[in-house]
Amino acid sequence: MTAAERTEEHTVEIVDAQIHLWQGDGAPPHHRQQPYLIEDALAGMDAAGVQRAVNCPAIWDSAAHTYAVEAAVRHPDRFATLGWFPLDEHAGPASVDALLALPGMLGLRFMLAAPDAIAALTSGGLEWLWEAAQRHEAPVALMVLPEHLPLLDGIAGRFPGMRLLVDHLAVLPFLALPQAAAHFDGLLALAARPNIAVKASGVPSMATDAYPFRSTHDVLRRTFDAFGPERMFWGTDITRMRCTWRECVTAFTEEIPWLGGRDLELVMGRALRTWIGWH
Template sequence: MEIVDAQIHLWQNDSAPPHHRQAPFRIEDALAGMDEAGIARAVNCPAIWDPHANDYAVEAATHHPDRFATLGWFPLDTPADPAAVDRLMDRPGMLGMRFMLAAPGLADQLADGGLDWLWARADQREAPVALMVLPDQLPLLHGIARRFSKMRILVDHLAVLPFLTLPQAAEHLDDLLALAQHPNIAVKASGVPSMAPDPYPFPSTHDVLHRTVDAFGPDRVFWGTDITRMTCDWRTCLTHFTEQLPWLTGSDLELVMGRAVRSWIGWH
């Protein structure tokens, strides 16, 4: 079974936020950790705190095309520029985009249609777009998914904010699962150990994961770690899914652990 981590961040500066590793997380750091844990590939979401992270992502994907692919970003606090999508997507290893929409200004744009130019261009390119959204923003994705049906949306981290633990972390779960009706929406089951108030094998998370896979299907749920903010190691994040969820087996497990995300973002 080929294991693909659906979300990591690579960066080179010292500006990471407090909930992430404070030292840079470079290509060689990721490769060493992946090799130790048995992870074949990783989807790099270039760190938004490093202005040169997209360039570094190109370096990673160029030198290690069988290990790294990229969902890149560009600033959204500038006038609408559909050509920015093309400039980004035409770079080596760039298979899609990823945006953090929890900030107040971007949240307003999401709500009032101010980002429709971005969705429209992504829709034209049939591009995957990962979104980190606040739980109360989830209902807004229904309309976006309907109007831009060729854009493939990935909801980061089950829409769980990094500092929340269960049961509070899953108060929005019904709103998340309601998005499963749209065939162009998938979810990253990434960073899940961070929401567990209990130790490994994090039993408090198992029902949340079971309900999510039941709703979306294994072809639209993607395992990932966001490893640089985990308090456990890569191997622990991995075996949480591969060894501790008895209902997730066979081809369903293979999909969740890598095959599905590669298909969703077109990493062939």
């Protein structure tokens, strides 16, 4: 059976695990430098055959959360949100309560790569955050440095009712293979925790070849074998991709010979919607 036949045989709902919407300036150099508006995303999704997308409000735009709510209210069948707030002295359980009360807000997402965030993570200073997320039964997506992956194992063990998502397979955006996957033994070890999943997002950024990015297939197969289709979620982080949204889709749906049928449906969106409660 060809890849096209595998895709045609099963109606695959495609849900992007991570995009950013924003209106202001200040995007980092590895993302597009123009605002990425709701209308831009809808046009790109329609052209690529993407039904839904999870918006992670851009950390460089102070109004990104207001815009995320607007997107979810205007298009609740197209956008949902994993939101954030500054992890400063004002943050606490009430911050989680307030954030998750917003329309379309299904969970949390934090980048724990800045010095203050790293200090909080490594010192155990975020226990209140994990406790609040578990109380809400809310998913939490994290972008962490590869050396901090072992900490997620302990967090997942202490808070088994909280569902964690590791962004971008913990691959840093400027690295290409093989350096990009040097941490993979540590990442795959997390699969032993049933409440940890991974976003296979931004995969083309680590490729050493052009579309269909076959240089990434071994990494994806190792991830799939460890986490299974219920805990490996396709996504793009489209505003830093150098290929089209459609190519990001078909690199999975048509070009990976071992991914088809129910497994393909799960990886391309169904499993993500279950994990974050987007019903």
